Amino acid sequence: MDDRLSILDTSDGSNSISSEKYKATYHSIHGAIEESMHVFISAGLYYKFLHAHTSVKIFEMGFGTGLNAYLTSICSQKIGLEVEYHSLELHPIPAEIYQQLNFHSQIPDTNQLDFLKLHESRWEVLNEINPTFKLKKIKANLEEIDLEGGYDLIFYDAFAPSSQESLWEEPIHKKLYDALSQNGALVTYCAQGKFKRTLKKLGYKLDKLPGPGRKHEMTRAIKD
Ligand SMILES: C[S@@+](CC[C@H](N)C(=O)[O-])C[C@H]1O[C@@H](n2cnc3c(N)ncnc32)[C@H](O)[C@@H]1O
Numbered sequence: 001m002d003d004r005l006s007i008l009d010t011s012d013g014s015n016s017i018s019s020e021k022y023k024a025t026y027h028s029i030h031g032a033i034e035e036s037m038h039v040f041i042s043a044g045l046y047y048k049f050l051h052a053h054t055s056v057k058i059f060e061m062g063f064g065t066g067l068n069a070y071l072t073s074i075c076s077q078k079i080g081l082e083v084e085y086h087s088l089e090l091h092p093i094p095a096e097i098y099q100q101l102n103f104h105s106q107i108p109d110t111n112q113l114d115f116l117k118l119h120e121s122r123w124e125v126l127n128e129i130n131p132t133f134k135l136k137k138i139k140a141n142l143e144e145i146d147l148e149g150g151y152d153l154i155f156y157d158a159f160a161p162s163s164q165e166s167l168w169e170e171p172i173h174k175k176l177y178d179a180l181s182q183n184g185a186l187v188t189y190c191a192q193g194k195f196k197r198t199l200k201k202l203g204y205k206l207d208k209l210p211g212p213g214r215k216h217e218m219t220r221a222i223k224d
Pocket residue numbers: 025026027061062063064065066067068069088089090091092140141142143157158159164
C-alpha cells in the first residue's frame with residue numbers, strides 16, 4: 001500500500017493532510033480548525049468543563065497532525081482546566097510534513113514552537129507541555145492495544161467507516177466503552193446510522209448535535 005502524505009489547504013485557511021494509503025483526508029476539507037474546534041473542543045472539552053470538571057483525562061484515537069492536541073493544549077490553558085491527554089497513533093507523520101503545517105498562523109496568541117513541542121515530545125511517556133496540559137503519545141494499533149482506562153473523554157478521530165470499517169464496529173467500541181469512566185463522553189464527527197446503533201447497543205446515551213460547517217450532524221455518546 002502507498003503511504004504517501006500530502007499537505008492541502010482547507011476552506012478556513014488551515015492545512016490538513018491527505019493520505020494515499022487510506023484514501024482519506026485527516027480533517028474536513030471545509031475547514032480543519034473549524035471541524036476540530038466544533039467537534040472536539042466545543043462538544044467535548046468545553047462540555048466537560050461546563051459539567052464542573054476541574055481536570056480531565058482524555059484519550060484520542062489518531063494523533064495525526066496533532067491539531068486536536070494543539071487546540072486542547074491552548075484552550076485548556078485559557079479556561080484553567082487540567083488535561084492529561086493520551087493520543088494513539090500507528091503511523092506518526094514525518095517531521096518534513098508537520099514542520100510545514102500552518103495551524104499556528106491561524107490561531108491567535110500562539111506560535112510554531114508551541115505546536116512543534118507536541119510533535120517533538122517523547123513517545124510513551126507523559127510530557128508536561130504547559131502548566132495545564134500533559135501529553136502522552138502512544139505508538140500502537142487500536143485493534144491490538146490494551147487501554148489504560150479511567151478516561152473522562154474520548155476524541156474518536158479515526159478515518160471514516162468507508163476507509164476503516166472495523167474501527168467503527170462493536171469489538172473496538174466495547175473496548176473504548178470499558179475504558180471510559182462513568183458519565184464519560186465519546187465525541188466524533190461521524191454520525192453514521194450503523195455506528196450510532198452500535199453505540200446504543202453498548203449502553204451509551206446519544207446526544208444528537210449539529211455537525212461543523214455544512215455537516216448536518218455529529219455524535220456525542222455518554223456512558224450514562
Ligand atoms: C483522521 S486522522 C486523525 C486526525 C488527527 N486527530 C488530527 O488532529 O490531525 C486518523 C489517524 O489515525 C491513524 N490510524 C489509522 N489506523 C490506526 C490504528 N489502527 N491504530 C492507531 N492509529 C491509526 C492514522 O495514521 C491517522 O493519523
